[in-house]
Amino acid sequence: MITGGRSRAGRNVLEFESLVRTVPGAAVDRTALNREQQAILGLCRELLSIAEVAAHLGLPISVLKVLVGDLLDLGAVQVLPPVRQAEQVPLALLEEVLVGLRQLR
Numbered sequence: 001m002i003t004g005g006r007s008r009a010g011r012n013v014l015e016f017e018s019l020v021r022t023v024p025g026a027a028v029d030r031t032a033l034n035r036e037q038q039a040i041l042g043l044c045r046e047l048l049s050i051a052e053v054a055a056h057l058g059l060p061i062s063v064l065k066v067l068v069g070d071l072l073d074l075g076a077v078q079v080l081p082p083v084r085q086a087e088q089v090p091l092a093l094l095e096e097v098l099v100g101l102r103q104l105r
Helices: 035-043 050-057 061-074 091-103
Strands: 019-022 077-080
Touching: 035 050, 035 061, 050 061, 061 077
Parallel strands: none
Antiparallel strands: 019 077
């Protein structure tokens, strides 16, 4: 089995919008990883969400959370929490800034 029979990640911090990135130079024995975990490390050289990785690999998000949690425990990946709506800049403010920048020309 891909997840060793586990149906949940050991960490509750993993959401489908969480961003995953491989830790460069992490001392991980890749031969001890299954092929899905190796594929995750290959895909996540750039930031990708758990949902994106699941789509690339054709795996359920719940399975991906378990695999990413294992890689996180090994120090092979870094997981960044998703940006919350309240932390995002309102679109109206961005439009005002754009108008102001255009007026500078």
